[in-house]
Amino acid sequence: xxxxxxxxxxxxxxxxxxxxxxxxxxxxxxxxxxxxxxxxxxxxxxxxxxxxxxxxxxxxxxxxxxxxxxxxxxxxxxxxxxxxxxxxxxxxxxxxxxxxxxxxxxxxxxxxxxxxxxxxxxxxxxxxxxxxxxxxxxxxxxxxxxxxxxxxxxxxxxxxxxxxxxxxxxxxxxxxxxxxxxxxxxxxxxxxxxxxxxxxxxxxxxxxxxxxxxxxxxxxxxxxxxxxxxxxxxxxxxxxxxxxxxxxxxxxxxxxxxxxxxxxxxxxxxxxxxxxxxxxxxxxxxxxxxxxxxxxxxxxxxxxxxxxxxxxxxxxxxxxxxxxxxxxxxxxxxxxxxxxxxxxxxxxxx
Numbered sequence: 001x002x003x004x005x006x007x008x009x010x011x012x013x014x015x016x017x018x019x020x021x022x023x024x025x026x027x028x029x030x031x032x033x034x035x036x037x038x039x040x041x042x043x044x045x046x047x048x049x050x051x052x053x054x055x056x057x058x059x060x061x062x063x064x065x066x067x068x069x070x071x072x073x074x075x076x077x078x079x080x081x082x083x084x085x086x087x088x089x090x091x092x093x094x095x096x097x098x099x100x101x102x103x104x105x106x107x108x109x110x111x112x113x114x115x116x117x118x119x120x121x122x123x124x125x126x127x128x129x130x131x132x133x134x135x136x137x138x139x140x141x142x143x144x145x146x147x148x149x150x151x152x153x154x155x156x157x158x159x160x161x162x163x164x165x166x167x168x169x170x171x172x173x174x175x176x177x178x179x180x181x182x183x184x185x186x187x188x189x190x191x192x193x194x195x196x197x198x199x200x201x202x203x204x205x206x207x208x209x210x211x212x213x214x215x216x217x218x219x220x221x222x223x224x225x226x227x228x229x230x231x232x233x234x235x236x237x238x239x240x241x242x243x244x245x246x247x248x249x250x251x252x253x254x255x256x257x258x259x260x261x262x263x264x265x266x267x268x269x270x271x272x273x274x275x276x277x278x279x280x281x282x283x284x285x286x287x288x289x290x291x292x293x294x295x296x297x298x299x300x301x302x303x304x305x306x307x308x309x310x311x312x313x314x315x316x317x318x319x320x321x322x323x324x325x326x327x328x329x330x331x332x333x334x335x336x337x338x339x340x341x342x343x344x345x346x347x348x349x350x
Contacts, residue, residue, distance in 0.1 A: 084146035085139045094286035094303060098136040099143060101309035108147055108320065115151040116319045118190040118218075119172060120144055121165060121206070122156040125197025125226065125302075130156045134286045136303060137196055140311070148319065159195070159202035159228065166209045173215070181213070190218040190318055194311060196302050197253065200225030201233035211239035218318055221311055224248055224255030224301045238263035244270040244314065246307050248277065250297035270314075275301050 085091045086103035096103075108115065122137040124130060133139055137156055144154035153172060157165045173185050191210070195203040200222035207217045220243045225233045233256050236243040240261075247255030257274065261267035282300035284292050291299055301307060 083142065085142050086146070091139065092134065092286050094283045095133070095136055095139050097283045098303040098305055099139065099308055101305045102140070102143060102312045105309075105312060105316075114321050115148055116190055116321065117188065118148070118152045118192060118319055119169060120152055120154045120192045120194075120315065121169070121203075122154075123159050123165075123193070123195035123199030123202040123206070124156060125159060125195070125199045127160075128158065128199075130158050130161065135196075136308060137194070137199065140194075140308060143312075144315070152319070157202075159198040162202055162206050162209065165206055169210070169215075170213070181215070186213075186215045191215070192219045192221075192315060192318060193217060194221035194223070195225075196223040197226045197255075197298065198228050199223075200256075201228040201231045204233055204236060205231050207240050208237045211237045215239065216241065218242065219244075219314060221314065222246065222256065222259065223307060224253070224298055225259075226253050226255065226298075234259055236261050236267050236269065238266040240267050242268045242270055245272045246275060246301065246310075247272065248275045248297050248301045250277070252295045253298045255298070255301070275304060275307070277301070 085095065085099055091099075120141070122141050124132065124135055124137050128135055131138065141154040141156045144152055148154075155168070169191070170181065173181055173188065175185060175188070176182075193203040193206060195201070203220050203222060204225075205228070207220055210217055217237075217240045220236060220240050222233070222243070222245045224247050225245065227233045236259055238261070243259055243261070245256065245259040247257050249255070249257065258272050259269060261269055277297050277300045282303050282305075284296060284299045284303055286303070287299050
């Protein structure tokens, strides 16, 4: 299969009021969310000094942080407030655009298809909360629940909640409540992982935790992966059957450009695909001005409609089967993926 290193040009266009001190702290935290991923490259002391200096200057220069659009004020709005994002009119416009191509996909016709049981977990980046519906990772999980129904458990975790995610997954696999997983329980469902930024790094860390327990992972999807301190976001563990990496190289936090298998005989790398946004822009007004101003490419790829369309296609290829497709799955799956990535006709037209 051809594994291009760069996608071709698109065929479409894409309480009470807080006191001054909390505002300053919030401004500093927003800057911290951007700066911290550099900890592998910049000494921690420098980062701390930068944050302190920006905090001190916040009354003069960072007062504009308080002029955030209304959408930014819903940081902690529960994910349950959005049902099917393709149908819910309350879905923020930037997220509606991010999932525009996904929502044009044909619905699953249950009588004609078999849906494999699956656990699909997403991991958000930075200090984003798992229910922050400003981020497409969270809303995409809603789409998955709506599309596949009870056959799929789709959930999102913060990238600091790896332990909780492992415990939750083991409980879901332990169908006989025996306290330990049998071989059959470990392989009864497909596990698919996706994440952005630190969340992509956590996806591989999570896969390694499952590897230690002898639990296979069907697919990992990394979106502009940024290495967490002490982590390895490059080497895909051998319990992962397939892995794909989407990245860009601009802004303050360029993504990991190359993922490799720990064991090439066990893991198939579907590709490392570079995205570029110099010639077009992706709508990002669901993020704070700090992120849009200083690190926009990192969030353009997070909101890119083509990225989410490809992810949805990959998940479909793992979970949806007809009798004919089951017979020809080995050959057709790679072909479909190659067409979707390399061709310009893969995305449905409006």
